[in-house]
Amino acid sequence: MSEFEVKNIDLKPGNKLKIKGKIAGDAKRFQIDLGKGVNDLALHFNPRFHDDRDGKVIVCNSNCGGSWGSEKRDSNFPFEKGHEVKLNVKILQEGFEVELPNGHTVKFSKRFDDKITYMRVGGDFKVTSFKVE
Amino acid sequence: MTSNVLIQNMAFKPGQVMKIKGTVAEETCSFAFNLGKDSQEYSLHFNPRFNEHGDSQTIVCNSMSDGVWGEEHRDSEFPFELGKETKVYITYQNDAFEIKLTNDHVVKFPNRYGNQTLNHLAVDGGFKMISFKVL
Numbered sequence: 001m002s003e004f005e006v007k008n009i010d011l012k013p014g015n016k017l018k019i020k021g022k023i024a025g026d027a028k029r030f031q032i033d034l035g036k037g038v039n040d041l042a043l044h045f046n047p048r049f050h051d052d053r054d055g056k057v058i059v060c061n062s063n064c065g066g067s068w069g070s071e072k073r074d075s076n077f078p079f080e081k082g083h084e085v086k087l088n089v090k091i092l093q094e095g096f097e098v099e100l101p102n103g104h105t106v107k108f109s110k111r112f113d114d115k116i117t118y119m120r121v122g123g124d125f126k127v128t129s130f131k132v133e
Numbered sequence: 134m135t136s137n138v139l140i141q142n143m144a145f146k147p148g149q150v151m152k153i154k155g156t157v158a159e160e161t162c163s164f165a166f167n168l169g170k171d172s173q174e175y176s177l178h179f180n181p182r183f184n185e186h187g188d189s190q191t192i193v194c195n196s197m198s199d200g201v202w203g204e205e206h207r208d209s210e211f212p213f214e215l216g217k218e219t220k221v222y223i224t225y226q227n228d229a230f231e232i233k234l235t236n237d238h239v240v241k242f243p244n245r246y247g248n249q250t251l252n253h254l255a256v257d258g259g260f261k262m263i264s265f266k267v268l
Contacts, residue, residue, distance in 0.1 A: 132262070
């Protein structure tokens with residue numbers, strides 16, 4: 001599946017991204033990436049349906065020049081295959097807050113102070129709407 | 134040079150409607166939405182000109198393939214204002230694009246490249262995108 005990508009977007013603390021889309025019926029995983037480019041991600045938000053260790057789990061991480069940081073895992077998993085879902089990503093001074101459909105919030109700290117100019121939604125998820133507030 | 138928003142792989146197909154909302158820059162000669170298969174072929178170049186290339190308050194539409202522009206289409210409806218928020222709805226039909234403006238006027242531009250999935254949307258000029266939606 002081709003990945004939904006937005007380049008040259010200027011996201012600042014205070015901005016909120018609203019992403020709506022549909023999870024594939026046979027989904028294994030999907031991801032929302034925010035950063036400067038494919039190999040410079042301040043936030044990699046990655047729900048997995050069949051993780052080897054944890055089964056259904058949200059894995060967050062950062063990537064600096066192609067090297068992954070340490071994973072942060074959250075077992076709250078309000079995603080279902082084949083369903084439409086809304087995700088809100090808040091950009092804060094110190095990090096990110098991803099609001100899940102059940103109201104739970106996944107927090108992830110900013111590990112380096114870079115501008116956020118790139119966004120990608122990949123994996124088994126089809127974006128239907130995208131909004132910056 | 135200011136860099137502008139580029140959206141890729143949004144899989145825009147005939148029958149669908151795209152809504153683009155944003156703010157026009159305080160100072161700009163024009164802005165444009167380039168919508169196409171990729172960066173080499175635009176099925177729709179939608180270009181409101183405040184004051185550019187001898188046009189004043191005119192919407193110019195065109196298509197482009199391998200760097201070669203087609204025949205321009207002009208519309209004198211111009212509900213855009215510098216510094217103001219605006220939104221357009223682009224309906225992708227088999228034979229044409231219908232672009233609905235804030236004053237409900239519809240600009241019609243022929244679909245010259247047939248029914249293909251459009252995966253490339255590049256914003257150019259003085260327009261800051263606030264939201265993007267495929268309905």
